[in-house]
Amino acid sequence: MSNTAEAKPGRLAGRVALVTGASRGIGAAIARAYAKEGAELILTARTVGGLEEIDDEIRAISGKTSLLVPFDLKDFDNIDRLGAALYERFGRLDVLVGNAGALGTLSPLGHISPKEFQEVIDLNLTANWRLLRVMDPLLRQSAAGRAIFVTSGAARGPRAYWGTYAISKAALEMMVGIYAQEIQQTKVRANLIDPGRARTRMRAKAYPGEDPQSLKAPDEIMEPFITLATATFTGNGEVVKAQ
Numbered sequence: 001m002s003n004t005a006e007a008k009p010g011r012l013a014g015r016v017a018l019v020t021g022a023s024r025g026i027g028a029a030i031a032r033a034y035a036k037e038g039a040e041l042i043l044t045a046r047t048v049g050g051l052e053e054i055d056d057e058i059r060a061i062s063g064k065t066s067l068l069v070p071f072d073l074k075d076f077d078n079i080d081r082l083g084a085a086l087y088e089r090f091g092r093l094d095v096l097v098g099n100a101g102a103l104g105t106l107s108p109l110g111h112i113s114p115k116e117f118q119e120v121i122d123l124n125l126t127a128n129w130r131l132l133r134v135m136d137p138l139l140r141q142s143a144a145g146r147a148i149f150v151t152s153g154a155a156r157g158p159r160a161y162w163g164t165y166a167i168s169k170a171a172l173e174m175m176v177g178i179y180a181q182e183i184q185q186t187k188v189r190a191n192l193i194d195p196g197r198a199r200t201r202m203r204a205k206a207y208p209g210e211d212p213q214s215l216k217a218p219d220e221i222m223e224p225f226i227t228l229a230t231a232t233f234t235g236n237g238e239v240v241k242a243q
Helices: 024-035 050-060 077-087 116-143 163-182 199-206 221-229
Strands: 014-017 039-046 068-072 095-098 145-150 189-194 239-241
Touching: 014 024, 024 039, 024 050, 024 095, 024 221, 039 050, 050 068, 077 116, 095 116, 116 145, 116 163, 145 163, 163 189
Parallel strands: 014 039, 014 095, 039 068, 095 145, 145 189, 189 239
Antiparallel strands: none
């Protein structure tokens, strides 16, 4: 009898997962966590180099190669093309993680340029709606489709100077809540995760005087991202705090 314990399959073994904004920060941490749990990964980000770096990490973790899709989510036609490509390749999508986002400028509302306002709304809200619109049929093809979106405490209650970011996240929460009600009678579930105070580039931009070592690293707050992606999680329309 072997003394070596048989490796247990991960909680996401065989599940096809799409993660946006996967080249760094929370997105990269999600990719690593999902790789450890056995998921088949599709990763998007704007930077080819960043995606290749995280793919190298994933191969070291699981021995698998991810499907890398470098593009700007604000190019909405690419989202449509991605949906068609995933249908051809997999025929379904088990997990959608809408993580990519932009902070924008923290300033009085009247000082934000129309161009910047639109860019933040396009990425934080409209791109996620386009993802839901395109990926919904694929999620319904899964035995247990799961949609997860990253939100923020800034979405709940007015916060001076947080302008476009807070507006976009509040709208995102409303959108996901509506979608959750619409899919209640299906096998798909949609929820949001608020990562809280995590050591990310966006957090450093928002709080430049903060000691980053006082914050948890993204890899330390991954348990909710894994749990909500499992076939056994049945919560729907919830906002889950990671810490």
